[in-house]
Amino acid sequence: MTAATIYALALLPAVIWGFTPILSKRGMAGGGSSLQASLVVVAVDTTLYLLVLLATRGTEIFVDLPLAAIALFVLAGVVGTALGRLAIFTGVDRVGAAINTAAVSIRPLFATILAVFLLGESVGLHTAIGILVVVTGLVALTLSKGGDITGWERADLLYPLLAALLFAIGNVARRYGLVSFPDVSLLEAVALNEFGGMVALGTFAVVAGRRDVLYAPRKTYAYFAGSGTLTAVALLSLFAALQAERVAIVDPLSATAPLFTTLFAAVLLRDLEQVTRQVVLGAALIVFGVVVITAF
Numbered sequence: 001m002t003a004a005t006i007y008a009l010a011l012l013p014a015v016i017w018g019f020t021p022i023l024s025k026r027g028m029a030g031g032g033s034s035l036q037a038s039l040v041v042v043a044v045d046t047t048l049y050l051l052v053l054l055a056t057r058g059t060e061i062f063v064d065l066p067l068a069a070i071a072l073f074v075l076a077g078v079v080g081t082a083l084g085r086l087a088i089f090t091g092v093d094r095v096g097a098a099i100n101t102a103a104v105s106i107r108p109l110f111a112t113i114l115a116v117f118l119l120g121e122s123v124g125l126h127t128a129i130g131i132l133v134v135v136t137g138l139v140a141l142t143l144s145k146g147g148d149i150t151g152w153e154r155a156d157l158l159y160p161l162l163a164a165l166l167f168a169i170g171n172v173a174r175r176y177g178l179v180s181f182p183d184v185s186l187l188e189a190v191a192l193n194e195f196g197g198m199v200a201l202g203t204f205a206v207v208a209g210r211r212d213v214l215y216a217p218r219k220t221y222a223y224f225a226g227s228g229t230l231t232a233v234a235l236l237s238l239f240a241a242l243q244a245e246r247v248a249i250v251d252p253l254s255a256t257a258p259l260f261t262t263l264f265a266a267v268l269l270r271d272l273e274q275v276t277r278q279v280v281l282g283a284a285l286i287v288f289g290v291v292v293i294t295a296f
Contacts, residue, residue, distance in 0.1 A: 001244045009241040010253035013234035018260025020227040021097035027223030034089035036213040037224045042198045044228030049191040069181040074196030080170015081197025087163035094156040096148035096273045098265040103160035105255040110168035130292035137285025144278030178243045186239045259283045
């Protein structure tokens with residue numbers, strides 16, 4: 001796999017995840033909830049992955065996989081999919097799509113630290129500089145006066161920051177699993193990951209008595225289902241990139257979603273959010289950070 005292909009695989013999730021918050025924000029504004037959004041998204045993409053696996057591999061899926069591999073990818077799904085998405089959808093509802101996506105994309109900082117200490121990965125100077133520039137851009141976005149037009153509190157930023165940490169932990173666990181268990185296919189890994197997230201979210205909904213996830217306005221399900229379909233493509237692309245390259249490279253590239261969310265929000269969410277000059281500046285810094293990371 002060429003470097004250009006790896007970069008493309010890592011950037012595709014950024015474009016998709018730059019757009020899915022737009023759908024999520026519309027769904028939230030239409031009466032949806034973060035738990036409903038998380039459940040619908042994970043149910044849709046899990047179903048798609050299982051259907052593809054059944055069509056290509058038959059009923060003999062997962063049977064030959066080591067129990068440790070299954071447990072690892074399921075656990076990564078519980079952390080990075082269930083808990084991470086619950087936090088990110090709450091952030092979209094509280095602070096808006098553009099600001100939330102920007103804060104979540106501080107994830108490379110967490111992922112790089114975890115990859116260095118847990119996976120023994122090395123980080124070159126250009127990668128460190130690129131991450132620093134990306135984080136600077138995220139700070140500019142976060143401190144801007146953009147976001148949800150109804151306003152938001154600084155404490156609300158804890159939701160996307162928590163999501164960033166959870167996603168970073170999930171990415172490091174997935175990278176470890178893909179390297180440690182090379183016989184596990186990408187589709188199997190992604191399906192196990194999303195299945196773990198779906199079981200965790202479903203269990204939480206039942207235990208907490210959250211019947212509201214079944215009675216939200218119909219249009220909200222359409223928004224979240226669309227988000228889930230796109231997420232299925234993004235996750236598969238991300239897993240392919242993680243299988244071929246280090247977390248310290250893949251994660252920063254996939255974290256450029258704020259650039260795309262800013263553009264989409266400025267056009268498609270004018271009635272719900274505002275995009276200020278600081279938001280544009282932050283997006284520009286993120287682009288420069290990506291150039292630094294990939295140029296070498």
